[in-house]
Amino acid sequence: MTIRGAVATQAGRLVHWGLRTALHRSASQLPGRVALAIDPQLIGHLRAKAVKGSVVVCGTNGKTTTTNVLAASLEAAGYDVLCNREGANMVAGVASALLPGEVADWAVMEVDELSTVHILPQLRPAYLLLLNLFRDQLDRSGEIDHVQDTIVEALAASPQTTLVVCGDDPLSVAVARRAQAAGTRVIAFGIGEDLGLPPDRVPEARFCQECGAELTYAYRTYAQLGDFRCPSCDFARPALDAVARSVEVSQTGVSFNVESAAAHTSWPVHAGFGGVYMVYNLLAASALAWLMGVSPEVFQKALDAYHPNNGRLQHFDVDGREVVLNLAKNPTGFNQNLGMLLADERKKALFVVVNDNPNDGRDISWIWDVDFERLAGVDAPLRVMAGGLRANDVQVRLKYAGIHATLAGSVEEAYAQVADLAKDVPLYVLTNYSALWPAKEELERMGESHE
Amino acid sequence: MSSTLTLRIAHLYPELLNLYGDSGNILVLRKRMEWRGISCEVQEVHLDDHPSFADVDIAFIGGGSDREQRIVCDRLLSVRNELAAFVEDGGVLGAVCGGYQLLGHSYLMGDEEVRGLSLVDLYTDRGSPRLIGNIAVQSRISAQPVVGYENHGGRTHLGSGVEPMGRVLHGHGNDGVSGEEGCLYKNVVGTYVHGPLLPKNPGVADYLIARAMERRYATSELEPLDDAMELAANKAMFDRLMADEGKEL
Numbered sequence: 001m002t003i004r005g006a007v008a009t010q011a012g013r014l015v016h017w018g019l020r021t022a023l024h025r026s027a028s029q030l031p032g033r034v035a036l037a038i039d040p041q042l043i044g045h046l047r048a049k050a051v052k053g054s055v056v057v058c059g060t061n062g063k064t065t066t067t068n069v070l071a072a073s074l075e076a077a078g079y080d081v082l083c084n085r086e087g088a089n090m091v092a093g094v095a096s097a098l099l100p101g102e103v104a105d106w107a108v109m110e111v112d113e114l115s116t117v118h119i120l121p122q123l124r125p126a127y128l129l130l131l132n133l134f135r136d137q138l139d140r141s142g143e144i145d146h147v148q149d150t151i152v153e154a155l156a157a158s159p160q161t162t163l164v165v166c167g168d169d170p171l172s173v174a175v176a177r178r179a180q181a182a183g184t185r186v187i188a189f190g191i192g193e194d195l196g197l198p199p200d201r202v203p204e205a206r207f208c209q210e211c212g213a214e215l216t217y218a219y220r221t222y223a224q225l226g227d228f229r230c231p232s233c234d235f236a237r238p239a240l241d242a243v244a245r246s247v248e249v250s251q252t253g254v255s256f257n258v259e260s261a262a263a264h265t266s267w268p269v270h271a272g273f274g275g276v277y278m279v280y281n282l283l284a285a286s287a288l289a290w291l292m293g294v295s296p297e298v299f300q301k302a303l304d305a306y307h308p309n310n311g312r313l314q315h316f317d318v319d320g321r322e323v324v325l326n327l328a329k330n331p332t333g334f335n336q337n338l339g340m341l342l343a344d345e346r347k348k349a350l351f352v353v354v355n356d357n358p359n360d361g362r363d364i365s366w367i368w369d370v371d372f373e374r375l376a377g378v379d380a381p382l383r384v385m386a387g388g389l390r391a392n393d394v395q396v397r398l399k400y401a402g403i404h405a406t407l408a409g410s411v412e413e414a415y416a417q418v419a420d421l422a423k424d425v426p427l428y429v430l431t432n433y434s435a436l437w438p439a440k441e442e443l444e445r446m447g448e449s450h451e
Numbered sequence: 452m453s454s455t456l457t458l459r460i461a462h463l464y465p466e467l468l469n470l471y472g473d474s475g476n477i478l479v480l481r482k483r484m485e486w487r488g489i490s491c492e493v494q495e496v497h498l499d500d501h502p503s504f505a506d507v508d509i510a511f512i513g514g515g516s517d518r519e520q521r522i523v524c525d526r527l528l529s530v531r532n533e534l535a536a537f538v539e540d541g542g543v544l545g546a547v548c549g550g551y552q553l554l555g556h557s558y559l560m561g562d563e564e565v566r567g568l569s570l571v572d573l574y575t576d577r578g579s580p581r582l583i584g585n586i587a588v589q590s591r592i593s594a595q596p597v598v599g600y601e602n603h604g605g606r607t608h609l610g611s612g613v614e615p616m617g618r619v620l621h622g623h624g625n626d627g628v629s630g631e632e633g634c635l636y637k638n639v640v641g642t643y644v645h646g647p648l649l650p651k652n653p654g655v656a657d658y659l660i661a662r663a664m665e666r667r668y669a670t671s672e673l674e675p676l677d678d679a680m681e682l683a684a685n686k687a688m689f690d691r692l693m694a695d696e697g698k699e700l
Binding site: 392 | 470
């Protein structure tokens with residue numbers, strides 16, 4: 001490492017120590033920011049710390065969970081891992097996560113899609129995992145074409161990186177085909193059977209990005225994901241290197257077999273949480289872990305012990321009532337959550353919280369692309385509340401979906417509004433990004449997190 | 452009001468022009484008609500259709516990405532004359548973001564000038580930076596300020612006879628300098644305001660419905676609705692933006 005890199009590292013660590021030990025604050029961003037100010041090439045200088053290499057996880061939905069599961073499985077296999085577990089996924093967050101310790105085996109980094117172009121050329125990871133691409137934060141990210149261009153550019157600047165891509169997602173596959181044409185090695189994963197799930201609204205990717213014809217599907221799994229092909233050119237789901245089969249998605253979680261034709265092997269994976277989107281996350285994590293030398297048994301053991309307590313699908317007991325907290329920050333994420341809610345056959349209450357802080361996206365017009373109408377049927381929640389900085393907008397959206405919602409200023413207030421309902425009626429709290437941690441803190445104060 | 456009243460909406464290319472929750476605009480029009488006993492038929496116009504506007508009361512064009520907007524414009528040009536006849540006859544046309552740009556003589560895609568529909572005397576060129584953020588507009592078609600979100604690189608310039616939809620109270624509007632936002636021409640409303648446009652601006656929704664009722668049934672009287680939630684959402688955003696204006700001064 002250069003002297004400048006060494007000074008930057010020490011400065012970053014000093015800030016880390018000050019924040020964590022002296023001030024008891026989160027140190028997920030500032031140490032990296034300070035160190036990068038001294039040495040802008042810091043990530044390139046720190047990359048050698050991960051002696052076996054690094055993995056970058058990107059994609060609109062599922063980054064944090066997939067990153068954490070993968071890191072946990074590597075640790076369970078005895079490796080030392082550097083990881084930005086809290087999801088600080090831009091340059092400063094990645095630099096912060098690379099600072100601690102002298103040496104590690106692997107670095108596993110969640111990276112914001114638009115930040116890949118800054119991070120890949122320096123980190124030069126062994127693998128880039130691209131989970132999916134959905135419409136999200138249009139005011140910040142711009143149109144999805146721009147996000148795709150950025151990832152292609154990032155891969156071009158890191159030629160030794162293998163792209164592990166969701167072969168079921170036309171938008172991710174479009175990236176993979178361009179990267180492959182430029183020399184990137186590509187591995188594809190996907191679901192190899194029709195799950196017979198009700199289709200949800202598909203705001204994106206109805207048309208072939210290469211020729212403009214409308215894509216056709218043998219089956220869809222969710223949103224625009226499935227076994228797709230273009231009727232007029234050769235754009236289609238690629239041959240899958242890792243396939244999920246015998247997929248079960250239920251109220252109690254997901255299970256499936258991972259099959260790898262090339263490696264002549266298969267193994268089971270199961271988890272006590274998530275919907276079909278989690279099958280993809282865990283399929284990707286499991287396949288990558290296998291490539292990185294983690295046995296399927298160890299991966300499953302790590303998954304069994306995985307309790308991230310990061311507000312994603314977290315269950316709380318508040319005075320005998322179950323409260324389920326989850327992140328829902330874009331139409332696809334929300335629609336998956338509503339599917340999960342409807343699959344719960346109990347009567348329930350729902351609190352929808354939408355903020356419009358910069359890290360959420362200031363433009364919340366996407367709430368009109370969420371199928372709240374699905375909630376208005378016979379299984380309608382007993383009570384629905386709207387909260388967050390844009391509570392009024394959510395209330396209007398729900399009104400036009402045929403759902404009367406009241407306003408609630410906090411989880412505590414929402415909880416109070418359902419006090420008269422029987423205790424076996426769970427309260428679902430769905431929040432977007434910046435509303436998640438405050439909601440989690442409230443719930444930790446009000447009750448107990450349980451598995 | 453008799454339940455035999457029917458209004459027909461043509462939603463143009465919803466699978467392509469749907470960038471900013473535009474389906475919400477159609478939903479709001481439909482609900483506000485149905486709540487008043489006016490039945491509403493929505494006809495989605497797709498790429499391979501050859502739409503007729505003879506029975507249409509309200510046509511709606513949303514916004515899409517550049518690539519998608521280009522595909523749509525090529526198709527729309529083939530029905531340009533019919534659409535122009537619809538507009539000249541007083542047909543109601545709502546156009547948002549990219550759809551608004553399509554109304555004019557031309558707009559820029561990259562550095563290429565793309566021919567528009569020439570339904571309204573306006574054209575769009577480009578400036579830097581993109582004009583992004585919450586917006587509030589004072590308009591004669593709505594009792595409340597029109598509030599929403601804008602996100603456009605285009606700068607739209609109105610011909611001398613074209614009235615803007617309103618004056619910018621907060622945000623950028625057509626070109627960021629004139630203080631004007633959107634356009635009004637006959638029964639056409641074009642605007643950069645999305646969010647989407649109609650849910651928080653029930654006045655604009657009812658303006659479109661009333662114009663269509665007048666043309667089809669010679670009555671523009673609309674039964675009042677309970678808009679407490681819509682107006683609260685409108686006011687919450689307007690108050691926030693005005694507080695920001697105060698800070699900037």
